[in-house]
Amino acid sequence: MTEDDDGLHLNQLDRCDNIEFDAITPDEKGNTLFFKGDHLWKGFHGAAQLFNESFKELDNFHHLGHVDAAFLMHTNENPQDHDHIYFFLNDKVFSYYGHILKEGYPKEIQQDFPGVPSHLDAAVECPKDECISDSVLFFKGHDVYNHDIVTKVVKKKTWSHLPKCTSAFRWLEHFYCFHGHNFTRFQPLSGEVTGAYPKDARNYFMKCSDFGHGGGYSLPKCSQVSVDAITSDDAGKTYVFKGPIYMRLDVGHDSIHAFPISRMWKEVHDTVDAVFSYNNKIYLIQRDQVYIYRSAGHYILIEGYPKPLQEELGIEGPVAAAFVCAENHVVHIIQGQKMLNVDLSATPRAVSTETLLPVSNVSGALCGPDGIKLFKGSEYYRYESPEVLGRSKIAPEPLNITSALMGCHD
Known part of the structure; x- marks a missing residue:
């Protein structure tokens, strides 16, 4: 078994221990997937597993042992792509549905997403009504690339007020930038941050023994x-x-x-x-x-x-x-x-x-x-x-x- 970027073995990797996720995305069934190095967690609790058990081609093609970014495609305009998970590794993009790699992938990122750079930090889907149109937000440093899924037009913005996101996640119609073991909620059109942030992800997005579920609230009997x-x-x-x-x-x-x-x-x-x-x-x-x-x-x-x-x-x-x-x-x-x-x-x-x-x-x-x-x-x-x-x-x-x-x- 190989070690991940932090030198942690599978049976030692604990997401409650200051984990900085590489990517977070829901799958087509609504399960949340958390990626770190060559490991994957399914859902808000449970043990880690090697991600090549679920997405074997990610490891077969590059042996990189990590994912740069990932998102779940949301589009009613292109039903052939709807609910596909897209993974980004260096200059390549992979498209999966039902954990099966779509024919013709991997591709160069610019083939599917012209104007979007390689070596991304994070990505997140933004459906119409939350963004102006069905879009994807790509993060690299403080630069954010808003990619219109239908027109493929890309608009670049710089959100220097937002932390550098190592992963991004849309959850319950809100948008989150993850950095270190913290997260910051932002408005997807402007990057505006309101409220007291950053907050510790271990209070909200996973179950950790010394942290409160949902900021101190525990589910009752x-x-x-x-x-x-x-x-x-x-x-x-x-x-x-x-x-x-x-x-x-x-x-x-x-x-x-x-x-x-x-x-x-x-x-x-x-x-x-x-x-x-x-x-x-x-x-x-x-x-x-x-x-x-x-x-x-x-x-x-x-x-x-x-x-x-x-x-x-x-x-x-x-x-x-x-x-x-x-x-x-x-x-x-x-x-x-x-x-x-x-x-x-x-x-x-x-x-x-x-x-x-x-x-x-x-x-x-x-x-x-x-x-x-x-x-x-x-x-x-x-x-x-x-x-x-x-x-x-x-x-x-x-x-x-x-x-x-x-x-x-x-």
């Missing part, structure tokens, strides 16, 4: 979980709110982290009472106020909000839970043991029907392909549809929240 609010937006992103934090549930258990609500919805502080998604917008209800955000790209507060609940939905607060089912214009609002139905397509909005529920003290509600879930403590009640819920006189047997359903461990 499923028997201890409770929900303040929950929703899935039109893009399929599922958010759960508890106190001043939120988590994304659609990213896979290994990637679940807690963040302050104000990180995503910066005007909202403290606890959210209820939340629902409708027509590419997300509604966050806090006491007698409602905040409405556009869901395209990052969440942007619509001008004029927050507004009083009475003005927006024709009801008084507080609200315990709310949900909207797909391709439906009615928001079902739960207050105490009552469910109020409000037609969101009507003007002005007002309560159309009111129903007494068989379940009390509901704290969150979600409508999905498998029906309605009403959350109460660490349990939930399932109904086939809002109509079935509205007609029910007796509560069904409660079901326990599981790790497959929520960010928790058994």
Whole structure:
């Protein structure tokens, strides 16, 4: 067995020990791959393995024992390239899908990416809405090359304020420059950095015994979980709110982290009472106020909000839970043991029907392909549809929240 650049053998290489990654990228299944020397970690925890076990040609062609940069292609314009992983080694580029090298590779970098230099430091994909068009950001020193995937036009910028990135990563629609064992979050169009950075990657992107998961937050046991609010937006992103934090549930258990609500919805502080998604917008209800955000790209507060609940939905607060089912214009609002139905397509909005529920003290509600879930403590009640819920006189047997359903461990 050969040694990597730091002289560490496979059974000694520990990513919790001041590792500076060579490259980070998701694969086509959403698993995060971390590269260091000739080693690879799959996911946010687990042991290292030799990367030629998964991508053998990287070693067969060059025997370099490292990767300069990597990214997952995101493009709806060129479906033949979508979800391919691109690796960069010196002046060569490799394209993989399903861990199989695409015919014709490796190539000179300039054949696929004209205007992009060799010997790169990092690369990261930037989908449309987060960048102006589907793009790739390539890093070399303080220079950043924005490559338009469709037109192949490259625009060079110099971000001297950003640390020199040894790897870059897009995660939960945010962009991260990794340097040493730290990372700095940046805005992909300008390189702007806001907030207190750098931060230690071991608090967020891996599980290390002496470091806090997600900056000091640890995932609770499923028997201890409770929900303040929950929703899935039109893009399929599922958010759960508890106190001043939120988590994304659609990213896979290994990637679940807690963040302050104000990180995503910066005007909202403290606890959210209820939340629902409708027509590419997300509604966050806090006491007698409602905040409405556009869901395209990052969440942007619509001008004029927050507004009083009475003005927006024709009801008084507080609200315990709310949900909207797909391709439906009615928001079902739960207050105490009552469910109020409000037609969101009507003007002005007002309560159309009111129903007494068989379940009390509901704290969150979600409508999905498998029906309605009403959350109460660490349990939930399932109904086939809002109509079935509205007609029910007796509560069904409660079901326990599981790790497959929520960010928790058994």
